[in-house]
Amino acid sequence: MSDQKFDEILRQLMDDYLAKVRDQLLPDMKQQWDSLLSTWDTEQLRTLHRAAHTMTGTSGSYGLHDVSRLTRRIEQHLKHLLTGLDAQPSRIVVDEITQLLRELSAMVTNHISAVQSDVTDIMTNDSPTISQPQARELSDVRVGLLGDDTDTLAEICTDLCRFGFQARQIIDPDKRPEHDSLDVVVVSCTIRNWSHWRPLVRHCTVEGIPVLVSSDSEEPNFPWRLELIRSGALFLDPKDLQILLLVRRLYKLLKLDTERPVRAIMLDDDPALLKRFDVLFKQFGIEALLLDEPTEILHAVSEFTPDIFILDLHMPNVTGIEVAQILRPMELFQTTPIVFLSADESLDSKLAIVRNHADDLLSKTEQPRELLLQIVDRAMRGRRLRDLMAKDSLTGLLNHNHILDSANRRFMLAKRQSEPMVLVMLDLDRFKTVNDTHGHVTGDQVLLSLSMLLKTQLRQSDLIGRFGGEEFMLVLNNGKTDDLVAKINNVREMFSQIPFHGSHTDFTCTFSAGVAVVEDFARFEDMLLAADKALYAAKEGGRNRVVVSTERVDRGVQ
Ligand SMILES: Nc1nc2c(ncn2[C@@H]2O[C@H](COP(=O)(O)OP(=O)(O)OP(=O)(O)O)[C@@H](O)[C@H]2O)c(=O)[nH]1
Known part of the structure; x- marks a missing residue:
């Protein structure tokens, strides 16, 4: 979405919100206040306080800070009345609230006439998009290889292509690549010949192309490494030229396994605030599920696993703290940050949050960019913690x-939505x-290599796990079953061609896989068992093959 379009949407949203305040919310509040003055009623007072509280937060989040401040003063007076500090409103308090409501009306009317310029200021105020890194397709990554040993480089080139990269050799040091023709350059040369390649490396780093340089020397050659750093290139350990390690290094360098966008669940009873955040989340590349009904949250989390929960602190029938107390004990969300978005920044609220193992209290009135930065930061930290716990x-x-x-x-999920899904059990x-032949360290490299291959060849949305020692579990969806099975076969073929360097000889390795298809099963346990049996059949059938289960187990289907 362009910034201009974004501003237009925000302007429209703010127009709508201000009109709603003028035509509905404020008249309602005034009417409730008048009725309270004729008959004092705690329930009515509570409703009015709630309305003022919501308006404080939402107007603040729209950047209407003066409206938010004024409404907060009304809210505070009402709170004192509610908590019994001012059980009987004094004449002074009554006049003050009446006067504040009048001022609020005038302020909103002023805003409506000045809204155009106001909204633009709020968002254009140094608030560029935080674009989250988007995952890149391997086939888009262009790798240039250059150096002395053209044979080795040709091999690396073939292996990189096998992994899915677009790799090519650069033979002529005088042929300088354009800045947009390569994403990364890998150099392998002897230190003696470094001067031969130096100008080309300098050219690439000046053009902004990352360069990894490996030398033949085992010696830690300080001056040479210093020169490398100063020329903007990066040192590549010679052993990292091994295909698997190189792919790993490229992955890290180019941030190829960039995370999927931050996913957030936001719960707030005010639709106007949700509308506003819907636009903000989209602009900031956050995938968000917006809820205005607390009771829906458990259903929502069964289909949408968030990196962060953003909860309203005060809602009509349930508090945000109570929702956090429901979410926190769930195993899946033990490390997921829960933050509250509120106009209430009192010490009591902060203490309640800490006591209930939630994470933070963010202010609804904070500038959008700062608020969104805090949300993304929290979410990413939570995700890293979860990864540490969840990953092999x-x-x-x-x-x-x-x-x-x-x-x-x-x-x-696949069952509920009648979507394709295959479960794969895979074993080296x-x-x-x-x-036994090449040692455990080499064995580990084979395991790593297969993991890397799976990561590069399967989709980001596919699940890949290490089920046991040399056994892996995959879940693939997004595609026709035949295509998913063909994909596994393709990976099997690729893996069988990767050369490994053993203690004495080079060798290759294969895997077998058993596949089960979701529509054949009513229970996950049966599907798992069937995939396992199919794996066993693949082993029995001679290994290096994929067997698709033909079992159907409908037990439990109504
Ligand atoms: N290097 C390494 N080896 C592992 C790891 N986890 C399990 N293994 C080894 O994997 C091997 C599994 O051997 P088996 O279960 O006999 O199976 P296999 O030799 O693969 O034979 P088939 O599955 O019948 O083809 C054992 O030698 C384990 O020690 C690990 O993390 N690293």
């Missing part, structure tokens, strides 16, 4: 518990022999 330390894939849990949830062939 060797491969970085989901660990046993988490892949099992996530696969189960995907199964239920004769891996014991690899370990």
